[in-house]
Amino acid sequence: MNLDRLAKQDRLLAKLWAQSQHWRQVESKIKQILPANLHPHIRVAHIEEGCLVLLAANNMAASRMRMLSSGLLPRIQTLLPEIQDIRIKLVPQSEPKAKHNPHTLSxxxxxxxxxxxxxxxxxxxxxxxxxxxxxxxxx
Incomplete structure (x- = not known):
């Protein structure tokens, strides 16, 4: 399915698609600055009044991001000049449930x-x- 073509057919869908692309680019830029071992544990949530809000998947990632954030801020500001602060929120990811197949064969x-x-x-x-x-x- 070609989402670019679909987005051209509907104004609201085009706007939503453009926002999605924008946030994907923002997250990609931020992750280029972060240490590689934090990539799977940190997501960009949003930018609120000049504050970049990042979501950490666990306590380790949140603590590490809090330690690094002041040093990373100038580098992030070169990419996104509107950022004045960084806030880290802990949003634990639940463990995937074990698969259980209730079907049995005689x-x-x-x-x-x-x-x-x-x-x-x-x-x-x-x-x-x-x-x-x-x-x-x-x-």
Missing amino acids: DTALNELARTADNLVHHPELAAALRDLVEKHRK
Whole structure:
């Protein structure tokens, strides 16, 4: 899907797309200044009355950003002259939930799938996929 073409068809969508591109560029510029080990843990939230608000994913990243922010401010100001201050907010990211598959296959179904896989000599990829499925569900 070509979002540039879609944005040209609707004025509101074009404005939203332009804002999205702007914030993507701002975040990219900020991340060029940050140490590489902080990149996955820091996001740009917004700029409010000359204050750049950054979101930290954990306490370590927030603490490190607070220590570095005064030294980084002049470099950030060369890219974004309107920035007068930097504020760091801690926004912990929740751990992804473990995947749980509530579906089970009966022993009869698993045996039939294994038998079918054995008979699919002319489709080795399909047979391998069926064997993987059987093995996964027998665990």
